[in-house]
Structure formats: structure tokens, C-alpha cells
Amino acid sequence: MVRFKHRYLLCELVSEDPRCRACLEERVLFGLVRDAIARAHGAFGAAACAVAFTVKYLNAYTGVVLLRCRKEFYQLLWSALPFITHLENKGQRYPCFFNTLHVGGTIRTCQKFLIQYNRRQLLILLQNCPDGEERESIRKSVMSCSLEEPQEDQLSESGSEEDATEME
Amino acid sequence: MKHLSKNKLPSPATFERIVYKNPSEYHYMKVQLEFQDHGFRLTDAQFKQLIVLALRDLFGEVGAALPFDVLTYEEKTLSAILRICSSGLVKLWSSLTLLGSYQNKKCAFRVMQVSPFLLALSGNSREFILEE
Numbered sequence: 001m002v003r004f005k006h007r008y009l010l011c012e013l014v015s016e017d018p019r020c021r022a023c024l025e026e027r028v029l030f031g032l033v034r035d036a037i038a039r040a041h042g043a044f045g046a047a048a049c050a051v052a053f054t055v056k057y058l059n060a061y062t063g064v065v066l067l068r069c070r071k072e073f074y075q076l077l078w079s080a081l082p083f084i085t086h087l088e089n090k091g092q093r094y095p096c097f098f099n100t101l102h103v104g105g106t107i108r109t110c111q112k113f114l115i116q117y118n119r120r121q122l123l124i125l126l127q128n129c130p131d132g133e134e135r136e137s138i139r140k141s142v143m144s145c146s147l148e149e150p151q152e153d154q155l156s157e158s159g160s161e162e163d164a165t166e167m168e
Numbered sequence: 169m170k171h172l173s174k175n176k177l178p179s180p181a182t183f184e185r186i187v188y189k190n191p192s193e194y195h196y197m198k199v200q201l202e203f204q205d206h207g208f209r210l211t212d213a214q215f216k217q218l219i220v221l222a223l224r225d226l227f228g229e230v231g232a233a234l235p236f237d238v239l240t241y242e243e244k245t246l247s248a249i250l251r252i253c254s255s256g257l258v259k260l261w262s263s264l265t266l267l268g269s270y271q272n273k274k275c276a277f278r279v280m281q282v283s284p285f286l287l288a289l290s291g292n293s294r295e296f297i298l299e300e
Contacts, residue, residue, distance in 0.1 A: 042228030079230075 006052060007074035009103055010110045011081065013063035015096035021063040023089040026055045029065060032084060033077070040080040048073040049080075056107065062118075065098075066110055074103065119145060192284035195257045196239070198292075199264065200247040204274040212241040215248060219260075222267040227259055236260060239286075247280075249289060257282070 013021060034053070038046040049069050057066035069077045081098045088094075101117060104110040122142050129135045201215070210218065216238050224232035236252040252260045264277040281289050 038228065040228045040230055042224065042226050042231055044226050044231075045228055 004052065005071040005105065006068050007071050007103055007105060008056065008107055008110045009067045009069070009074065009078060009081075010101045010114060011065045011067065012099045012101055013065060013087075013096055014099050015063075015087070015094055017094045017096075019092075020087055020094035020096050021060055023092070023094075024058060024060050024063065024065075024087070025089070026058055028087070028089055029055050029058065032087065033067065033080070036084045037077060037080040040083050041076050045073075045076045045080070049077050053077070064101075064114065066107070071105075078103070193253055194251050195254050195282060195284050196286050196289055197250045197252070197257075197261070197279060198247070198281040198289050199250060200245065200278045200280060202246070202276050202278055203270075208273060209243055210246065211243070212238060212248075215241055215246075218267070218270055219250070219264070221270075222263040223260065226263040226266055231259055231263065234259060249286075251286075254284070 013024060015021065030053075033055075034046065034050060037049050041048075052068065052070045054068050055065065056068050057064070059065075067077065078100065081100060084098055085095060086093050087096050102110055102113040104113065122138060122145070126135065126138045126142060129138055201210070201218075219236070219238075220232050223234055227234075234252070234256045236250055236256065239249045239251050241248040250260070261279065261282070264279065267275070267277060269275060281292060283289055
């Protein structure tokens with residue numbers, strides 16, 4: 001089988017300032033990551049990762065980012081992510097850092113992981129949240145996603161077989 | 169017909185062969201720096217800084233942190249012997265090749281010899297003079 005294989009890095013943008021995630025854009029992130037790789041790995045790293053580098057998915061509310069790069073050079077990209085310390089947009093500079101959650105060979109595996117991760121995060125939020133309206137709304141969303149579990153399990157089982165063949 | 173199981177053959181002598189893919193951890197390079205204007209001189213610290221600059225250009229901070237040593241340096245001829253661990257040889261050699269200028273002066277690295285053994289750099293058949 002001759003095809004270009006990629007690695008998808010699922011990352012989370014963590015920052016103290018809530019405005020930081022709101023000004024997250026694809027172009028801003030693209031330039032930021034490319035500069036970080038150029039600083040960390042030089043001309044060679046910048047060129048190697050820039051061949052098939054794209055921001056595939058971006059969620060401004062949760063700060064989840066999906067980056068894609070070639071399989072041979074994903075370690076260059078992965079090792080350059082901790083060197084990103086600030087997000088600059090329209091003259092505003094926010095300190096932040098990238099937390100890599102998952103590395104997958106296909107978008108589908110990353111999506112499955114993200115669904116499980118979000119489910120776990122909701123439970124953690126429910127524990128940390130004090131009593132009140134927020135707690136009620138979180139509890140409702142937890143109940144709604146857990147009721148659909150049997151259906152989603154069937155879908156994920158059939159999806160995982162396809163992923164096993166897609167990976168290699 | 170006697171059954172031969174009573175006369176057992178002696179167990180074969182254990183034979184062990186150890187093969188080293190690369191017996192030396194380090195590679196040694198004999199290089200010479202050439203400037204376009206021949207009167208330029210560098211101290212040994214500036215020479216090492218120049219090589220680190222070349223590595224940083226091509227391979228970034230990770231490449232600039234590659235541990236290499238300048239074992240000998242001659243200021244007159246600007247030639248030196250470098251030592252690098254074998255995994256970093258390709259990175260060092262390629263960054264030396266692609267270095268074009270230093271402080272806006274054109275320069276080039278000429279690589280004379282590369283060997284995993286330092287002893288091999290003591291003699292060079294190209295510069296060998298037969299004495300009679």
C-alpha cells in the first residue's frame with residue numbers, strides 16, 4: 001500500500017486567561033506552531049513538518065486543537081509544542097501552554113479518544129462544581145451522554161475494526 | 169543393528185561471535201575553513217561558535233546543543249579536528265556544508281578526512297611525501 005501516512009496530535013490549550021481561548025484562530029495557531037518548530041529544530045525541522053502540516057480541528061470553547069503532520073516527522077512537532085509559551089493576537093499577549101492529549105494515526109481514533117476524554121472531564125467538573133445552577137446543568141449533560149452509551153458502543157466497535165485496517 | 173543412541177556425540181563446542189556494527193562511538197573530522205579574503209583569522213572560541221551557529225541555522229536549538237569537541241585547532245591554516253558522537257555526524261557534516269558566510273564574509277568548510285578512528289587522521293595519502 002503506497003500512501004502518505006500522517007500522525008494527528010490532539011492537544012489542549014491551557015491558560016489562566018479565558019480570553020486567550022476565545023482569540024484562538026487557525027491562522028494564528030498555524031503561524032505560532034511553525035515558528036516554534038523553526039526555533040527548536042531549525043530550517044530542517046520547519047521544512048520537514050511544514051510539508052503536510054495543517055490545523056484540522058479547533059474548538060475555541062474548550063481549547064482543543066487537532067494538528068496533522070507526516071508520520072516520519074511527528075516527533076519534531078511534538079517536541080516543539082512545549083516551547084510555545086505565549087499566544088499573541090491583535091497586540092494582546094496571553095501566557096499559555098499546550099497539553100498533548102493523544103497521538104493517533106487517523107482522525108477517527110482522535111475523535112473517539114476526545115469523546116471519552118470529554119465524558120471524564122464532565123464527571124470531574126461535576127465533582128469540583130459547587131451546588132447550584134451550574135451543577136444542575138452539568139448533571140443534565142452527564143445524564144444525557146450516559147443514556148446514549150449502548151448505541152455509541154456499537155458504533156465505536158465497528159469503527160475500531162475499520163481503524164485497525166486503516167492504521168497499517 | 170546396534171542402536172546408536174548409546175554412543176552419543178559430544179555436545180558441539182560453544183562458539184560465540186560478537187559483531188560490532190560500529191566499534192567506535194565517536195567520529196573524527198579533519199576540516200579546514202576557507203575565507204574568500206585570505207587574511208581573516210579566528211580564535212578557537214570563535215571557531216567553535218561558528219560551527220554552533222551553522223548547526224543552529226539548519227537544526228535549531230536542538231541541533232545547536234549537539235555535543236562536539238574541537239580537539240586541535242591551527243589558527244594559521246584555520247584547520248581543526250572535530251570529534252562528534254556517531255549519531256550526530258550527519259547533522260554536523262550537513263550543517264558545515266551549508267554554512268555560507270560569517271559576519272558578512274563568504275566562507276566555506278573543506279572536509280579533508282572523516283574517520284571513526286583518530287589514528288587514521290594522522291596520515292593522509294594525498295599529502296604523503298615520499299622521502300628518499
